[in-house]
Amino acid sequence: MTYVMEAKNVKLKYGDFEALHGISLAFPAQKLTALIGPSGCGKSTFLRCLNRMNDDIDGINITGEILLEGKDIYNSHIDLVGLRKKVGMVFQQPTPFPFSVFDNVAYGLRIAGVKDKELIKQRVEESLKQAAIWSETKDSLQRSALAFSGGQQQRICIARALAIRPEVVLLDEPTSALDPISSAEIEETLMALKQKYTFIMVTHNLQQASRVSDQVAFLMNGELIESGSTQEMFLAPQKEITNNYLNGRFG
Amino acid sequence: MNAKKTNRIAAGVIYFLVGIVILLLIGIIGNILITGVPHLSWHFLSSESSSFKAGGGIRDQLFNSLYLLLLTLLISLPIALGAAIYLAEYAPDNWFTQLIRTTIEILSSLPSIVVGLFGYLLFVVQFGLGFSILAGALALTFFNLPTLTSNIEEAIKGVPQTQREAGWALGLSNWKTIRGIVLPAALPGIITGVILSAGRVFGEAAALIYTAGQSGSTVDYSNWNIFSPTSFLNIMRPAETLAVHIWKVNTEGIIPDVNVVSAGTSALLVIVVIIFNFGARALGNWIYKRLTAAKIK
Numbered sequence: 001m002t003y004v005m006e007a008k009n010v011k012l013k014y015g016d017f018e019a020l021h022g023i024s025l026a027f028p029a030q031k032l033t034a035l036i037g038p039s040g041c042g043k044s045t046f047l048r049c050l051n052r053m054n055d056d057i058d059g060i061n062i063t064g065e066i067l068l069e070g071k072d073i074y075n076s077h078i079d080l081v082g083l084r085k086k087v088g089m090v091f092q093q094p095t096p097f098p099f100s101v102f103d104n105v106a107y108g109l110r111i112a113g114v115k116d117k118e119l120i121k122q123r124v125e126e127s128l129k130q131a132a133i134w135s136e137t138k139d140s141l142q143r144s145a146l147a148f149s150g151g152q153q154q155r156i157c158i159a160r161a162l163a164i165r166p167e168v169v170l171l172d173e174p175t176s177a178l179d180p181i182s183s184a185e186i187e188e189t190l191m192a193l194k195q196k197y198t199f200i201m202v203t204h205n206l207q208q209a210s211r212v213s214d215q216v217a218f219l220m221n222g223e224l225i226e227s228g229s230t231q232e233m234f235l236a237p238q239k240e241i242t243n244n245y246l247n248g249r250f251g
Numbered sequence: 252m253n254a255k256k257t258n259r260i261a262a263g264v265i266y267f268l269v270g271i272v273i274l275l276l277i278g279i280i281g282n283i284l285i286t287g288v289p290h291l292s293w294h295f296l297s298s299e300s301s302s303f304k305a306g307g308g309i310r311d312q313l314f315n316s317l318y319l320l321l322l323t324l325l326i327s328l329p330i331a332l333g334a335a336i337y338l339a340e341y342a343p344d345n346w347f348t349q350l351i352r353t354t355i356e357i358l359s360s361l362p363s364i365v366v367g368l369f370g371y372l373l374f375v376v377q378f379g380l381g382f383s384i385l386a387g388a389l390a391l392t393f394f395n396l397p398t399l400t401s402n403i404e405e406a407i408k409g410v411p412q413t414q415r416e417a418g419w420a421l422g423l424s425n426w427k428t429i430r431g432i433v434l435p436a437a438l439p440g441i442i443t444g445v446i447l448s449a450g451r452v453f454g455e456a457a458a459l460i461y462t463a464g465q466s467g468s469t470v471d472y473s474n475w476n477i478f479s480p481t482s483f484l485n486i487m488r489p490a491e492t493l494a495v496h497i498w499k500v501n502t503e504g505i506i507p508d509v510n511v512v513s514a515g516t517s518a519l520l521v522i523v524v525i526i527f528n529f530g531a532r533a534l535g536n537w538i539y540k541r542l543t544a545a546k547i548k
Contacts, residue, residue: 051420053416053419053420080422081422081423081424082422083422084419084420084421084422085422088420088421089417089420091413091416091417091420093411093413095411095413095414095416095417097414097417097418097432097435097436098432098435098436099435107421107431108421108422111421111422111423111427111431112422144541157417160421161420161421164421164422
């Protein structure tokens, strides 16, 4: 199995408080890895290390290595813009910009310096199709993205992340602000997109993790307790505590 | 006393107090409008003010007020925008930015007559600008900056943090995120803030008496040469505004129809400020709708 991204002994400190105690985890290509664990266990913090979204927090100190295609993303030579083009992100709350659907999806491309109008148009259509929102937006591409429903907005945001053709897409509880029907639609979208992209998803929803993920990593109190294939983790976890969590004995 | 009764009494007291405020407002605005509006006529709006005889208008004062407002906004908006972006997006939380905030608060509570005298000493005397529209605009900038800055800062801070993160996650630099995403999202709030502060500036008198001056020199509206002393666009000419005019005719006016002129001028001033306020809300809503809802080409 090939790994696109690999975290090696990642530790994160806010001042004197260590929030992540050395996490090592590899992310297989074209698979969906789910990060699960109780609230405050550090799964979102860890996820945000993967595209360096934690950099600007006061007093933060991150050690260890996170390799993307063999190169450490925390190396001082790395270009943040380039990194985030390769590692896209979708957030818990849909975050469409106050522009039209078209401009939202095209934004990343334009920022990346793509001038060719035909290419942008083609890429916007393709991304909206991939995010399974094309049929609902194709007649109203010039409409503000904010005029759509929450689930539609989230899929527009997924399209926006896909438009710049990232290697990896980070998903921070992408369905927790959505109703069950919209959530199910997003899950379907992700299942289809797994052929092309590598996903890393934080989720509180264990059923969701079991439905869509290929690999599961269980974190608790800033530590990686256990990781493995979804089937193994849900049917026969190595550790008692993982078993207890997955069976809803604590949460 | 039982809880239900206490609740009723508290609500009653609150309604009573609100009633006083509303009554005062209606009383003042109603009085100004009722006494003033009958005197408003095209003749009043379009003719020059008179020094001795009855029947003068307020054409120049109205134009001066608008022109001064425009100049003030031209000077203060860029400064306030920059300061607000700094305070909302870049400023670290330390003693220095605390000092800036405190300074802004003090500046915003400065009596406008003090701003006027300061402007007189600095711009009129020290810089040799004389009584002029420019000196008045600079004094009004001092008067306007603090409110405008905090209005814009609030508008920028009102943009959800998730919007910024979404920008960074697309690989945008901090500045590009601010310019491309945060500012457009804050635009309706910024415009509302600008227009509301414009209403304040429009009605200001004390800061202008010693800076923009009062003597309404002859103004020629067909003279487009801004360097000519009689041109309506000349920023170095003294200019009396509506608010200053009200003050002047009441303190040193010798025209026989003082009451008519000041009532009409007051009504006009209030009407313009009301238009600004409603206009601010309407424009803010309109822009917000443009940004958020249907814009089908």
